[in-house]
Amino acid sequence: MSLSGLHAVVTGAGSGIGRAIAEELAAANAQVTLIGRHIDRLGETADRIGDAAFAAPADVTDPDALAAAIEAGRDRFGPVDILVNNAGGAVSAPFMTTTADHLRAMLALNLEAPAEAIRLVLPGMLTRRRGRIVNIASTAGLKGYPYVTAYVAAKHGLVGLTRALALEVASKGVTVNAVCPGFTDTELVARSVELLVDRTGRSADEARATLAASNPQGRFITPCEVAAMVVWLSGEAASGVNGAALPVAGGET
Template identity: 45%
Template sequence: MNVLAGRRAVITGGGTGIGLACARRLAAEGVETVLMGRDLDRLREAAGDIEAASAIRCDVTDDDSVKAAFEAAGAVDILVNNAGIVSAAAFHRTPMADWQRIQAVNVEGLVRCSQAVVGPMVRADYARIINIASIAGLRGGAYVAPYVASKHAVVGLTKSLSLEYAQTRMTVNAVCPGYVETEIVENSIANIMEKTGRTRDQALAELTKTNPQGRLIQVEEVAEAVAWLCSPLSGSVSGQAIAISGGAV
């Protein structure tokens, strides 16, 4: 019997990409997964292919939406804060609205969802919060300043919460991937092509050069790290920002 069988995980941004891969990987361990996001049709379609999965609409930027979603989800053993957005522009051309929009999702959304579960989690015999950050949360990055700032905040929050709740059975960790082969990265490639006139291969090379292995990370690789952090054998791992970046440091 899988040691995680019967646990319940909420995964924000669960309808595509890393979130969906995490749902599939955890389901393979017998975890009941709850996919949350803004596009309910997409979530339901994704959940339909995963055993013991359900879909709940949730806008992580809205207090009432988060409250209703987590009330509907019930008791949560694992929270994967995956919802996130990015945009690219020169710093001096980035409007304040873009800064606020990215922080609202990537930072404030994570805070809302974590606060929705942390009360019961600190009293539980097992609990995990895993934040999907980015290699951008460990170093800088040109033309994505709001995103970099948001992911640094996620890593900082991870470390702070791990210390604050170290005397409980809850662990809090961050996973920090490099460029992952997802819809977001496809959008980045399209953006590079549009703004620079480069071909798709040239735009892709611009992204993969940040990875010493010269490739995009696969969503399953990120999900595998998340699954390990959910394991009871990772109970002494907390406050860590684990890079999945092909050796980038």
């Protein structure tokens, strides 16, 4: 699959799933603007990709910083053809100790920031009648998990945004889809393992096995598996896929 001549923006591109997505898009000949908070990590991703990558550091929850980063990418590579809203994070706590600030933080990062990024790139896509928006949600956008109610609520919101916006732009050359990974072998899962160890006294191996057991295949998803889905959704072969929330989870949902 070739995405030659297309400009992709990937948020949360400094590590994990975001880095894998950026690398796979570049491997398909797209030019990629990398957005994230951690300058060093973005630089590492850019170095791995080479001239087809441009690092634009920004906190996606800061609308002005996000707008400046996307504009810097446009200055480098031209109009945005593909937007991948990957930046995200989870707060883990029982519901009764989940504060209003926790909920607001999860909504700001996992729902409001993707919506703002879409607002910044969608007008140009509609003018050109060509665009791909891919939101990295989670199986937490399709089902519930205990102790992460704020995160689950935000990811459900992101899936809802995906489905609604897809209908608005369906006849205008733009598709909007969500990819919903299960537990993926990233730093986020590593932190979940640490929490399980602290709360239950299990070993790290036992904690990892507990999380992996939610996948009927008995394993963690790899970042590259998620990236492959994103690249496919970004290409012409997926033109008829719109408003979907596609799980990459071994049959969990």
